[in-house]
Amino acid sequence: MEINILGPFTAQDHGVSIVPSAAKPRQLLALLALHADRVVTVSTLMEELWGESIPRSAATTLQTYILQLRRKIADALVDDPTRQAKDVLETRHGSYILNVGLGTLDYMKFEQLVESGRRAAAVGDHQGASQQYGQALALWRGPALVDVRVGSVLELEALRLEERRMSALERRIEADLEIGRHAELIPELRVLVAQQPLNENFCAQLMVALQGAGNPWRALEAYQRLRSCLVRELGLEPSVKLQRIQQAVLTGRPVG
Structure with a gap:
């Protein structure tokens, strides 16, 4: 699976998009993708989708959205007998988890490159630091989740990512100053x-x-x-x- 959130939101498996066009299922997948390979509680998902005005039908509606996502995933896995949609988007007790495994996630790659830049700067390799920070920043194709309607949970996550981007930018400029x-x-x-x-x-x-x-x-x-x-x-x-x-x-x- 390949997931990109540093700009327009994309998620593909075997080259097939699994991103729904409907706003709330798209929002749901974005939150699960941002916490890939980690459990996300039902209460967190409901808070993101409905805020403080959670309807009585929320549990049923959420299950419907999950089924819609699994159908998209199943379509992408039609030629893959080793995986099933319910294993990729797994139900846990009171929560769900999007299992990406060996997939690629641009925000994780960003963090890895930033850490590499930090380590290079710490040992005085400012040229290497500049390159690592530059590669990290090049992953950004616009504001995080720019085409996803965000609720209270995703809004904070997008803000956190933007702050990380600005920090990486400052560090890259600092490295460039160090090399003249x-x-x-x-x-x-x-x-x-x-x-x-x-x-x-x-x-x-x-x-x-x-x-x-x-x-x-x-x-x-x-x-x-x-x-x-x-x-x-x-x-x-x-x-x-x-x-x-x-x-x-x-x-x-x-x-x-």
Whole structure:
């Protein structure tokens, strides 16, 4: 089985899609896929599908959705005598589990690459770290589950994944700064700072890149823009880290 959730949701077995077109069964499969090879309780599934307004018919309706998913899976397994739909989408006591086994899941591959990047950075291999983080980020084809209607459970999972993506992006940029790609990073960082004007990490990285590329006055401009946004929107001054970078730029000391 091949599952992709880092963008449009796809799930295939033997090259055949098992994703329903109907919204709620699609939502159900997305939640099971996101917890592949792990049990998901009926109560969690109901919370995702109906929130706090769970109808009296919820249990019966959920079973109907499960049967619909198993039919899709059975169609994909028509030429595979070794597996049955009920074994792929298995019923456990008060829960269900989507057994993927040796299948591929893009979000798991993402996490593995991020961990490889972290290990490379920890031993000073910034080139390797940049490559691993870059490969992880390349798996993203848009916002996670962009074409799935999400309830309270999937909404939190999508937010968690987005935070992981942003963390990987920051780490990849940090690795690129370590290997001296200051000028190359400036256009990308300008876009990120414009998109997230209150993000101090991206501003700090932009300041480092600008100073490293020989534009200290532009680094100070970036600091002032962030400070203005923070004061105006939150009534806060930049963090100590940002202030130290500003002072280093003002005195001509390296900040990277």
